[in-house]
Amino acid sequence: MSSACAGKQGSHGARPELAGRMAGFAELGLSSWLVEQCRQLGLKQPTPVQLGCIPAILEGRDCLGCAKTGSGKTAAFVLPILQKLSEDPYGIFCLVLTPTRELAYQIAEQFRVLGKPLGLKDCIIVGGMDMVAQALELSRKPHVVIATPGRLADHLRSSNTFSIKKIRFLVMDEADRLLEQGCTDFTVDLEAILAAVPTRRQTLLFSATLTDTLKELQGLATNQPFFWEAQAPVRTVEQLDQRYLLVPEKVKDAYLVHLIQNFQDEHEDWSIIIFTNTCKTCQILCMMLRKFNFPTVALHSMMKQKERFAALAKFKSSIYRILIATDVASRGLDIPTVQVVINHNTPGLPKIYIHRVGRTARAGRQGQAITLVTQYDIHLVHAIEEQIKKQLEELSVEEAKVLQILTQVNVVRRECEIKLEAANFDEKKEINKRKQLILEGKDPDLEAKRKAELAKIKQKNRRFKEKVEQALQRQKASPERHMVMCLAWDSSPERTVGGPLHSPGPAQSLSVGPKTPMLCTAQLFHPAAPSWPLLRASAKHQATEKERTLTTSLGPTPYTVTLVTSVGRAGGCYRAPEQRHVACQESLNKWVSQLPWSDSVAVGAREEGSATGASQAPQDIMSPPPTTHSSFPSGQAQSFEL
Numbered sequence: 001m002s003s004a005c006a007g008k009q010g011s012h013g014a015r016p017e018l019a020g021r022m023a024g025f026a027e028l029g030l031s032s033w034l035v036e037q038c039r040q041l042g043l044k045q046p047t048p049v050q051l052g053c054i055p056a057i058l059e060g061r062d063c064l065g066c067a068k069t070g071s072g073k074t075a076a077f078v079l080p081i082l083q084k085l086s087e088d089p090y091g092i093f094c095l096v097l098t099p100t101r102e103l104a105y106q107i108a109e110q111f112r113v114l115g116k117p118l119g120l121k122d123c124i125i126v127g128g129m130d131m132v133a134q135a136l137e138l139s140r141k142p143h144v145v146i147a148t149p150g151r152l153a154d155h156l157r158s159s160n161t162f163s164i165k166k167i168r169f170l171v172m173d174e175a176d177r178l179l180e181q182g183c184t185d186f187t188v189d190l191e192a193i194l195a196a197v198p199t200r201r202q203t204l205l206f207s208a209t210l211t212d213t214l215k216e217l218q219g220l221a222t223n224q225p226f227f228w229e230a231q232a233p234v235r236t237v238e239q240l241d242q243r244y245l246l247v248p249e250k251v252k253d254a255y256l257v258h259l260i261q262n263f264q265d266e267h268e269d270w271s272i273i274i275f276t277n278t279c280k281t282c283q284i285l286c287m288m289l290r291k292f293n294f295p296t297v298a299l300h301s302m303m304k305q306k307e308r309f310a311a312l313a314k315f316k317s318s319i320y321r322i323l324i325a326t327d328v329a330s331r332g333l334d335i336p337t338v339q340v341v342i343n344h345n346t347p348g349l350p351k352i353y354i355h356r357v358g359r360t361a362r363a364g365r366q367g368q369a370i371t372l373v374t375q376y377d378i379h380l381v382h383a384i385e386e387q388i389k390k391q392l393e394e395l396s397v398e399e400a401k402v403l404q405i406l407t408q409v410n411v412v413r414r415e416c417e418i419k420l421e422a423a424n425f426d427e428k429k430e431i432n433k434r435k436q437l438i439l440e441g442k443d444p445d446l447e448a449k450r451k452a453e454l455a456k457i458k459q460k461n462r463r464f465k466e467k468v469e470q471a472l473q474r475q476k477a478s479p480e481r482h483m484v485m486c487l488a489w490d491s492s493p494e495r496t497v498g499g500p501l502h503s504p505g506p507a508q509s510l511s512v513g514p515k516t517p518m519l520c521t522a523q524l525f526h527p528a529a530p531s532w533p534l535l536r537a538s539a540k541h542q543a544t545e546k547e548r549t550l551t552t553s554l555g556p557t558p559y560t561v562t563l564v565t566s567v568g569r570a571g572g573c574y575r576a577p578e579q580r581h582v583a584c585q586e587s588l589n590k591w592v593s594q595l596p597w598s599d600s601v602a603v604g605a606r607e608e609g610s611a612t613g614a615s616q617a618p619q620d621i622m623s624p625p626p627t628t629h630s631s632f633p634s635g636q637a638q639s640f641e642l
């Protein structure tokens with residue numbers, strides 16, 4: 001993004017005249033009724049992100065807002081949207097996408113309270129709720145639709161009773177999460193949604209961690225985008241006291257109980273969120289803490305949606321003081337009473353840490369975050385510190401007190417585990433997963449197969465990488481005994497080899513690829529030799545006999561042979577449909593894996609270069625690069641006596 005469209009904290013972005021003094025909501029261009037709404041809700045002065053983004057949005061620009069957790073990003077987009085809606089009201093005017101269901105309800109609440117004088121009609125479209133009722137609500141043309149991508153995409157696919165073709169605003173809250181491929185991958189659903197919204201629209205993207213996915217986001221917001229980023233030395237809020245506690249894995253829970261007990265003893269009014277890494281741990285810890293009489297509720301994706309809402313409501317109203325949750329609660333939730341966040345596991349990604357700890361110390365309040373760190377997680381803490389640009393401080397606890405409760409905690413935890421196992425938690429999880437997939441219109445068995453295939457491919461790729469590594473090592477050790485064989489293919493003989501092929505020598509031809517008339521060329525390199533290639537072989541497909549000829553005539557060799565395959569982007573093959581391209585790859589790799597040579601390595605398709613890229617292929621993985629033959633000139637093919 002160019003600096004021309006970038007705003008920085010204090011610069012007041014689109015309205016430079018506001019710089020240097022505290023502007024009120026009215027000075028941002030908001031109507032008096034909205035300013036009055038803000039006043040009634042206790043929002044006296046705009047926060048920096050509101051100061052920066054509201055004028056730009058009112059001007060009609062796209063906006064990317066990156067500001068710390070709890071800094072008022074929601075009102076930064078809700079207020080200008082309401083203003084524009086009041087000027088030209090129609091439904092569906094605005095679509096807000098958000099990654100979690102609870103967050104959708106929270107955003108809807110903000111629209112409702114701030115837009116009350118308008119008689120705003122909103123509609124929440126999230127999974128786990130009745131689809132028919134949602135379809136009915138959508139058909140009544142609400143002004144604002146707040147949705148999780150999966151469920152909205154389901155409606156788009158299954159119904160024609162509503163349209164989002166005329167929306168003026170598309171908002172993506174927690175935009176980076178929506179775009180990343182985490183445990184819930186929104187990509188396909190987002191594609192369906194983006195295809196259904198108009199290209200002429202205002203796009204507003206907000207998150208506390210936008211910068212990682214900035215490139216992708218820029219593609220979505222192209223209308224004079226205004227970029228707001230809070231310029232601060234530390235990425236977490238100043239009022240947050242951040243601690244870590246180094247604990248052995250096995251005594252983690254005793255420390256957790258001790259921390260909670262301490263906090264309860266020292267505070268009258270207290271509220272804690274504990275984050276865990278799995279639904280199962282979340283459930284077990286909830287049961288365990290209840291056994292110790294701590295008022296605890298759980299929130300995770302294995303709970304029914306109604307239970308999730310009920311748990312959150314109980315926690316928000318302070319009936320229950322502890323919310324134990326998975327990362328489903330890590331983003332966006334605004335619960336002002338939360339004083340402490342405890343990370344039962346160290347988050348694997350710094351951005352997850354930033355969002356989790358951001359559930360406390362919101363809107364200028366104080367808060368504390370304590371991360372339990374085992375000996376295996378120290379590198380994760382370093383990564384977090386590097387990202388947030390602040391060092392966590394060690395928390396000191398009275399270890400003797402922890403030791404006193406250690407056995408009791410471990411026994412209780414074990415009891416809870418047994419109880420949960422008896423309730424078939426894992427089995428239920430599997431059933432829930434299947435149900436969810438069916439609800440999403442997917443076939444669970446097919447999905448499982450797809451997953452297994454993906455895992456297989458990943459494993460294959462891993463093995464392949466290792467093989468290449470080993471080949472490289474061997475080549476380094478004895479370059480004069482190592483060869484690289486490079487394969488390329490193209491549908492056009494002229495481009496590939498400059499004429500019909502006649503490779504003398506031991507290898508007459510070689511054929512790979514699917515059952516299509518396709519030309520295949522093979523070259524044999526010797527990195528130590530001054531002139532390349534040593535051998536070239538080529539043939540049309542279906543010459544299975546000749547394939548064998550090549551195989552047998554080349555082996556056994558006194559050399560180690562590394563085979564590199566390449567499909568040129570500019571080559572005819574690449575212009576062929578993607579599937580064919582992939583089929584070529586697979587077929588070639590299969591063939592290579594069957595070669596009797598001592599060390600045959602098939603490399604996946606190379607992106608750059610045409611068929612001539614084949615001769616460049618070894619450059620990346622072998623040295624010295626074969627500079628003398630950047631193409632396959634006709635008539636220069638040489639046989640090589642092995």
Ligand SMILES: Nc1ncnc2c1ncn2[C@@H]1O[C@H](COP(=O)(O)OP(=O)(O)OP(=O)(O)O)[C@@H](O)[C@H]1O
Binds near residue numbers: 044047050073208333
């Ligand atoms: N101008 C303001 N003055 C005072 N409080 C405000 C103002 N704007 C918003 N708030 C309050 O600040 C709190 C946090 O706001 P909000 O939930 O929008 O934060 P956020 O930046 O979206 O955080 P997160 O990144 O965690 O989602 C809310 O309780 C909100 O009511």
